[in-house]
Amino acid sequence: MTDPLIPVDTYLVDSLPEVWFGAVVFALGMYIVLDGFDFGIGMLYATRTDEHERETFLAAFGPVWDANEVWVVAFGTMLLAAFPCVYSRLLADNYLLALGFVVALVFRGLGPELREQREDERWKRYTDYAFVGGSVFAPLLLGMLAGRWLFGGATLPVVLTGVGLVAVSIVTGAAFLAAKTDPGLASELRSYGVGATVAYLGGVVVLLGTVVATDAGGAASAVLSLPVAAVVALSIVAGVGGSVLARRGRYRAWLASALALPTLLTLLVAVLLYPTVYPPTGLLVREAVVSPLALNLVTVLGFPVLLLVLWYFKFLYGVFSGPIEGEGYGG
Amino acid sequence: MVPATLLSTVDLGWMALLSPEIASRMQFGWTISVHIIFASLSIGLAPFIIYFTWKDVRTNEQRYARLRSFWVKVFAVGFVMGTVTGIPMSFQFGTNFPQFATIAGELIGGPLAFEAKMAFFLEAVFLGVLLYGRERVADRTYVLSSVLVGVGAWLSGFWILVVNSWMQTPRGYEMVTRNGMEIAKLTDPVAAFLTPRMPWMYVHMMNASVIAVALLVAGVSAYLVWKKPDADAWNSALKLAVVLLLVSAPFQAVHGDAYGRHVEDTQPQKFAAMEAHYETGSADLHLLAFPKSLDALTDPRAENLFTVSLPRVGSFLASGGDFDAEVIGLNEYEENPPVALVFWSFRFMVGLGFLFIGLALWGGYLTYRGRLTESTRYLKSMIAASPFGYAALLTGWYVTEIGRQPWVIQGELKTSEAVSSTLTGTEATLTLVGFVVLYIALILTALYVLKWLIHGELRSLGVQESSAGRWRGPLPWVTSDD
Numbered sequence: 001m002t003d004p005l006i007p008v009d010t011y012l013v014d015s016l017p018e019v020w021f022g023a024v025v026f027a028l029g030m031y032i033v034l035d036g037f038d039f040g041i042g043m044l045y046a047t048r049t050d051e052h053e054r055e056t057f058l059a060a061f062g063p064v065w066d067a068n069e070v071w072v073v074a075f076g077t078m079l080l081a082a083f084p085c086v087y088s089r090l091l092a093d094n095y096l097l098a099l100g101f102v103v104a105l106v107f108r109g110l111g112p113e114l115r116e117q118r119e120d121e122r123w124k125r126y127t128d129y130a131f132v133g134g135s136v137f138a139p140l141l142l143g144m145l146a147g148r149w150l151f152g153g154a155t156l157p158v159v160l161t162g163v164g165l166v167a168v169s170i171v172t173g174a175a176f177l178a179a180k181t182d183p184g185l186a187s188e189l190r191s192y193g194v195g196a197t198v199a200y201l202g203g204v205v206v207l208l209g210t211v212v213a214t215d216a217g218g219a220a221s222a223v224l225s226l227p228v229a230a231v232v233a234l235s236i237v238a239g240v241g242g243s244v245l246a247r248r249g250r251y252r253a254w255l256a257s258a259l260a261l262p263t264l265l266t267l268l269v270a271v272l273l274y275p276t277v278y279p280p281t282g283l284l285v286r287e288a289v290v291s292p293l294a295l296n297l298v299t300v301l302g303f304p305v306l307l308l309v310l311w312y313f314k315f316l317y318g319v320f321s322g323p324i325e326g327e328g329y330g331g
Numbered sequence: 332m333v334p335a336t337l338l339s340t341v342d343l344g345w346m347a348l349l350s351p352e353i354a355s356r357m358q359f360g361w362t363i364s365v366h367i368i369f370a371s372l373s374i375g376l377a378p379f380i381i382y383f384t385w386k387d388v389r390t391n392e393q394r395y396a397r398l399r400s401f402w403v404k405v406f407a408v409g410f411v412m413g414t415v416t417g418i419p420m421s422f423q424f425g426t427n428f429p430q431f432a433t434i435a436g437e438l439i440g441g442p443l444a445f446e447a448k449m450a451f452f453l454e455a456v457f458l459g460v461l462l463y464g465r466e467r468v469a470d471r472t473y474v475l476s477s478v479l480v481g482v483g484a485w486l487s488g489f490w491i492l493v494v495n496s497w498m499q500t501p502r503g504y505e506m507v508t509r510n511g512m513e514i515a516k517l518t519d520p521v522a523a524f525l526t527p528r529m530p531w532m533y534v535h536m537m538n539a540s541v542i543a544v545a546l547l548v549a550g551v552s553a554y555l556v557w558k559k560p561d562a563d564a565w566n567s568a569l570k571l572a573v574v575l576l577l578v579s580a581p582f583q584a585v586h587g588d589a590y591g592r593h594v595e596d597t598q599p600q601k602f603a604a605m606e607a608h609y610e611t612g613s614a615d616l617h618l619l620a621f622p623k624s625l626d627a628l629t630d631p632r633a634e635n636l637f638t639v640s641l642p643r644v645g646s647f648l649a650s651g652g653d654f655d656a657e658v659i660g661l662n663e664y665e666e667n668p669p670v671a672l673v674f675w676s677f678r679f680m681v682g683l684g685f686l687f688i689g690l691a692l693w694g695g696y697l698t699y700r701g702r703l704t705e706s707t708r709y710l711k712s713m714i715a716a717s718p719f720g721y722a723a724l725l726t727g728w729y730v731t732e733i734g735r736q737p738w739v740i741q742g743e744l745k746t747s748e749a750v751s752s753t754l755t756g757t758e759a760t761l762t763l764v765g766f767v768v769l770y771i772a773l774i775l776t777a778l779y780v781l782k783w784l785i786h787g788e789l790r791s792l793g794v795q796e797s798s799a800g801r802w803r804g805p806l807p808w809v810t811s812d813d
Contacts, residue, residue: 084436
């Protein structure tokens with residue numbers, strides 16, 4: 001009764017559990033990078049009072065945010081498919097954080113969608129509150145959830161991880177908007193972006209220092225390693241280099257180096273997790289992974305689709321590339 | 332963790348009224364009830380969107396542009412509501428029912444991941460194009476985007492129902508011990524994904540979504556036609572919805588009848604609860620049932636009901652032709668689902684199903700006579716009926732899900748054993764209250780948005796409406812305002 005195309009008792013390739021660890025981290029990274037700049041747009045939105053500027057921000061956000069948000073579902077369900085016990089424990093152990101995060105996403109997503117339904121000042125104000133509030137709390141709570149995943153119960157590293165994700169979201173949001181708007185607005189955004197870069201890099205150093213000093217979640221030795229040092233060094237290079245590029249008005253190049261920051265942050269998560277997949281429980285990748293048939297199946301059916309999804313995104317960002325004109329993209 | 336420690340030190344004992352299990356079950360039931368409304372809106376609206384987009388691009392007629400633009404707006408709001416209410420669903424498998432997620436991970440994780448990757452992305456990406464890309468992509472790409480959004484919605488339903496039907500009729504696994512815990516190990520993917528229940532459920536649910544949305548489209552169209560009889564676009568939309576109802580409503584009844592036999596076959600306990608059938612033996616079919624007393628409402632049993640019954644026809648239907656076939660009764664089981672909820676939900680759903688057939692036939696007759704849009708009585712009836720498709724869809728799900736209790740995985744894992752052991756009553760009650768308040772606000776907002784869209788449409792049709800564009804005003808299906 002088994003499909004001869006898929007091995008039942010052995011993994012398709014020997015390292016498939018590690019490949020899936022990588023795939024799950026990849027999905028998390030896509031989410032942090034893509035929805036990260038959406039959160040950044042939402043937070044920077046609070047600094048704008050001019051209706052035209054606000055609409056420009058919403059036009060940059062409108063066509064892509066929903067697709068970006070789906071990456072968190074991809075991450076969650078891939079984690080469930082490959083490491084169900086990690087999915088269960090991570091969410092059950094962090095009940096209020098996890099549900100707080102999804103509620104923040106409700107507000108963030110509905111705010112802009114509802115805003116445009118009505119020409120009414122009070123209505124716009126309330127939907128704006130929802131948009132900005134959701135955009136602040138979603139990365140904060142998600143970052144704290146990631147902090148709990150890596151470091152367990154210690155409060156300071158957990159909060160710092162949350163704040164770090166907020167800061168890096170502002171960096172990418174500012175760079176994304178700068179690349180898509182007029183030079184006047186871009187130079188204002190630049191100062192927020194550079195400030196957030198400094199805060200982010202400082203935050204990462206303080207976070208890792210705290211973890212070493214207190215050995216939070218027993219992660220001190222993992223932090224004091226060559227890969228972590230390399231990731232931190234690259235982050236500093238990307239952050240400083242990006243800020244220089246921003247000052248010179250080279251916004252597309254700034255965007256590229258800004259997007260390197262959340263990518264490196266995701267790598268840091270991977271380095272700190274591996275070879276365990278939930279450090280506070282000491283559960284190893286090989287212990288938590290599903291049986292060969294189940295993993296082989298999601299590989300064979302899932303990976304081609306993942307490539308297709310990446311192509312969709314290339315198409316989507318191609319359609320909506322370039323600067324935002326006048327009234328946005330039109331409806 | 333900051334929030335949890337803060338909360339646990341504050342004395343919220345007065346709030347911990349509900350056990351973690353009850354609160355989790357209520358929360359899941361409530362959040363899925365709201366989510367399913369928006370999810371099925373996407374599924375049911377997809378054929379309309381594709382049709383209107385295709386006609387618009389193809390004919391360039393004003394009325395199709397109008398219909399496309401209106402229903403794409405409704406779709407967009409529904410889709411965003413569906414997205415934001417859908418994410419909490421998969422999270423709750425982890426937050427509230429981690430034992431279920433751990434034990435069934437190999438079986439449900441794959442389909443849920445496929446749902447995200449094959450369906451959800453497809454829908455979200457191409458909806459962006461459909462909403463904002465009319466001037467940016469070629470006509471053909473634009474029509475294709477509408478098709479892909481529709482395919483995404485229907486595929487999404489497919490993978491979700493793979494998971495749900497596995498919970499009803501689990502196959503393709505064996506129980507093994509891993510890390511000191513009994514878990515279900517996938518042994519046969521084809522059997523696990525295409526369980527006996529899967530095709531029944533998929534056809535029934537997709538068709539139910541089409542019916543619910545056809546009634547909604549018919550109701551909105553009827554309202555606009557009633558206000559503006561020569562509104563070309565809305566006359567066509569009403570006709571289209573009636574034609575769709577004429578096909579889908581009778582089909583649902585025929586299909587549902589066969590589906591019922593399948594349930595009797597595979598989940599006899601659920602079937603017995605649907606019929607309040609306690610004693611094993613031949614079963615009567617209760618066409619209509621009324622409680623004799625309040626007790627009979629909460630604990631329906633044949634002897635406590637006024638029924639219009641066909642003797643032994645229950646056996647006949649359940650067995651497919653044998654009047655004396657034995658139907659297993661609820662007395663055979665140690666623990667039963669809440670029979671009253673299942674029994675009355677089932678009757679509510681079936682009753683509405685017949686009402687829809689009646690409305691469809693009436694509309695078909697009027698169309699045949701060429702008077703569909705002239706009969707004020709029919710227009711008003713369709714306006715009044717517009718939310719009932721959803722009522723039928725929800726009660727149908729209550730039959731399916733509550734009827735499976737006490738099991739979360741039929742015969743394998745009880746719901747009470749699936750609940751988180753670390754969850755406190757305070758936490759669970761707190762989030763339950765939060766979701767109830769938030770989602771009520773969400774539904775009200777969705778109704779207001781629909782109302783605003785309808786009033787906007789009225790204005791663009793040139794109808795001066797005193798209540799248009801104001802905060803207060805009747806909901807679209809309140810007909811007494813005229």
